[in-house]
Amino acid sequence: MNDRFVVVGAGTMGLGIAYVAAGAGHAVELVEVDPGRAAEAPVRLASLWDRAVQRGKLDADEAAANRERLVVRTSLAEVAAEPGVLVEAVPERLELKRAVLAVAATLRPALLGSNTSSISIGELAVGLPQPERFLGLHFFNPVWAMALLEVVVGPATAPETTDTAVTLARRLGKDPVVVRDLPGFATSRLGVALGLEAIRMVADGVASPADIDKAMVLGYRHPVGPLELTDMVGLDVRLDIARTLQTAYGDRFAPPPLLVEMVAEGRLGKKSGQGFYRWVDGVKQ
Numbered sequence: 150m151n152d153r154f155v156v157v158g159a160g161t162m163g164l165g166i167a168y169v170a171a172g173a174g175h176a177v178e179l180v181e182v183d184p185g186r187a188a189e190a191p192v193r194l195a196s197l198w199d200r201a202v203q204r205g206k207l208d209a210d211e212a213a214a215n216r217e218r219l220v221v222r223t224s225l226a227e228v229a230a231e232p233g234v235l236v237e238a239v240p241e242r243l244e245l246k247r248a249v250l251a252v253a254a255t256l257r258p259a260l261l262g263s264n265t266s267s268i269s270i271g272e273l274a275v276g277l278p279q280p281e282r283f284l285g286l287h288f289f290n291p292v293w294a295m296a297l298l299e300v301v302v303g304p305a306t307a308p309e310t311t312d313t314a315v316t317l318a319r320r321l322g323k324d325p326v327v328v329r330d331l332p333g334f335a336t337s338r339l340g341v342a343l344g345l346e347a348i349r350m351v352a353d354g355v356a357s358p359a360d361i362d363k364a365m366v367l368g369y370r371h372p373v374g375p376l377e378l379t380d381m382v383g384l385d386v387r388l389d390i391a392r393t394l395q396t397a398y399g400d401r402f403a404p405p406p407l408l409v410e411m412v413a414e415g416r417l418g419k420k421s422g423q424g425f426y427r428w429v430d431g432v433k434q
């Protein structure tokens with residue numbers, strides 16, 4: 150497998166995956182269709198590397214080398230064939246992901262991955278010419294800080310593809326778990342259940358978002374409360390996941406009306422500056 154690493158989508162997750170892949174020595178091509186986001190991506194990554202240098206976590210030469218290893222593209226048509234790894238991190242919609250994966254597969258990557266949080270890998274694989282090379286590579290937010298990589302094995306994934314993904318995870322400094330392809334996998338199914346219930350509790354007036362979060366942090370030793378985590382993930386992202394899980398498991402995953410309302414109003418959490426908390430320059434107020 151060669152060192153070329155393609156990431157599709159330069160949102161919350163795509164940027165994080167590109168950051169980690171470049172840091173592990175891969176030549177990264179980050180593909181983003183939105184011209185504004187494509188222009189912003191290298192600036193945001195450069196500022197993340199600068200911050201790591203200021204905090205003494207990276208030396209300046211390494212940061213410069215990481216920047217050199219990154220190229221931003223606005224279409225998969227600009228990417229040369231046969232990269233080592235290609236991971237899609239576009240929004241959580243089955244048809245959009247299928248369309249992106251269909252084009253991605255024409256490049257014949259050695260390993261084709263989806264960063265989906267909840268959609269079945271088997272369903273995403275429908276129509277792919279080499280489904281044996283495809284699996285879920287579920288990174289966590291923020292990618293540079295979170296150790297877990299959930300490797301999701303689809304019905305057609307070859308055992309050697311899973312082995313390659315586990316080796317890749319370790320090279321990226323991640324600790325992998327290998328899970329079966331059921332909607333929501335091992336993580337989102339449980340994490341989203343908690344997040345949705347916390348939102349229903351806000352709507353019921355049980356306590357303020359800050360106190361509900363504090364109860365879970367102090368009472369259950371969660372590092373971050375479920376509402377702050379929902380803000381960090383993005384309310385729109387969690388709404389899409391809830392809808393996928395509702396289709397799979399029924400109304401216990403029905404999105405609470407408050408979540409639907411907040412997304413409709415553009416209160417998406419950290420990325421929009423307002424969710425259950427107010428955020429300024431990525432910092433909770």
Ligand code: NAD
Nearest residue numbers: 158159160161162181182183238239240241265266290382
């Ligand atoms: P996001 O909305 O922040 O970013 C998605 C990006 O994809 C956007 O910049 C969008 O312009 C771009 N895009 C859309 N169509 C494209 C195309 N055809 N080609 C190239 N780029 C395209 O979303 P996100 O939060 O980064 O989530 C992406 C995926 O990662 C989803 O499947 C989500 O479920 C999963 N995920 C998210 C989190 C999280 O905490 N946000 C955690 C784990 C997994």
